[in-house]
Amino acid sequence: MSLRDQYQFLFNVTYDNALRERFLSQPQNLLKEQGLAEEFRPLTQGRINRIRVESLARRGAYLKTFFSCFPKTTFVLTSACRSLEPLSSFFASPHFLNCFSSNESFVDAFNSFLAQQVRRYTSKVPSLPDLHSYEAALYLLRTRPHDEGGLTREVPMDLTRCLVQAPHALLRRFTYPITEIVEYIDYFTASSWYHLAPLYAAVDECMPTLVIPHEALSDPLLALLTLQGKELRVLKIKASQYDVLAGCDGTRSCHQLLEAVESADLPRLTAWLDYCWQKRILDYFEE
């Protein structure tokens, strides 16, 4: 059995609760099953119960990272459930286990997991999916390259080249407002806050400012999120502007995009695309 296989076994035992408990109760049998009996016989002696604390510490360290990437979503979700379980079940999910064979980081995998989790809890907090979408968009913006995001472009657009959105810009539809967020004071006085505060303190994090939207919008809010340098911009845009930007998917040039637009809208949408070009919200698609 290679060292790599031995480390993989340790990893599995650390994060898989069921496997770990089997290991702690019947270590010889499990090691035999895994073909590790010889190399790992010493593991069955001594203070193997300490692996439970190792597991907790590792999960805690990851959760600290996840809290910092998605502070409001994780706070609201755990507040509503009064438990860390909706987050810690990540470590038993395919998202976590599959990311070893993909190009995802653990945070990206957690983001995908969280997107599923929040939909399960909309009966408790209807705005959770939008809150997560918002934070996921911010996370994506901050982790994607945006070196030129703050500079205005002087060169006119080549109308014949295919266009894509630049990495520092994201289009989103929200069913809850994100530009008129209000403090939801009840959460600060509710007992859940007191349950959660020590958890944040334990990972040396400040409690996130609690800002959650609580009135659903009658129509989806169409927004263009951009980073200009380190500054975040949330731009509410019209449906026609949204559609023309969404069409910039690398398959069409400016000319081709505008061919589908009604003539009355043509001047306004031409100006909009030009504005996006100048602000580097758009770029040429490079094959």
Add this chain to the structure above:
Amino acid sequence: MGFSGFGIPKEKLPWIGIGVATEYVGEDPAFVRLCEEYPDLVQFVEYGGTVELGLDAGISNWARSGHPTTYHYLDINLGYGPPLSADWCEATAELARRINAPWICGDVGIWYYGQRLIKNVMLTHPILSQDSADRTADAIRELQERTGFNCFPENPPSHFYPGDIHLLDYFARLTEQADCWMTLDCAHLLMYQYAHGHDPLTGLDGFPLDRVGEIHIAGGTLLEMDQERYIIDSHIPQILPDTWTIVDYVFPRVANLRAICLEAEEQKTRPVALTLKQIHERWRRLAVAA
């Protein structure tokens, strides 16, 4: 321990003194304020880095000014043994060269699973077996040959230590097989001793302390649960009494020591300075006494 076929012969590595650790902060790292306010206390800075993040402005400026700087990798899996990624070794060496590091150091074990991304980094302690020590020694030899730097492997932190030999026996074997010096982290060693119910100094009497080229000292947070003692490797400036016990034992016995590093990254300046003063005072008293 003579010339081992790469880089500078270990005997010619310089003594660079007592310093502090920093990691990638981006702007305004705390060590800069510390050095401004207490210039006599910090003789070098150790940068904990990854190829993905590179160097930050603080450490680049510090090294550019000619101050001694060492490189602590946070992204090389030595635990599996060879082969290592040639490109990654070269990129690591380039970072170390840019700060004029006299050597590189870093914990042995597995730094990351899956993709080699900073977001996936979560150090796993090496399996403490003879086979594991030999394979890790092979990896250290390869790392040294590929980078051209002497590497001082470090004993990592953990709450759980798989394997059947004592941590110090593992490192005695590893350093002999790789013909290298090591970084002895006194706080990590205490974690191991507590995890096995040992006294802080267990095993040190037979350990080849002349293999220790660098010492790390860091504060920890002690927890007691179910009659077990656990230390959170929190890198606070307050050093646990039993960590000082280890420090006081090894200081007079480390004949080849080249550096002492306090790991208290991004902590408040004054408590860090107080601990640095204690380290200076102990080193003066104990090393001279030896």
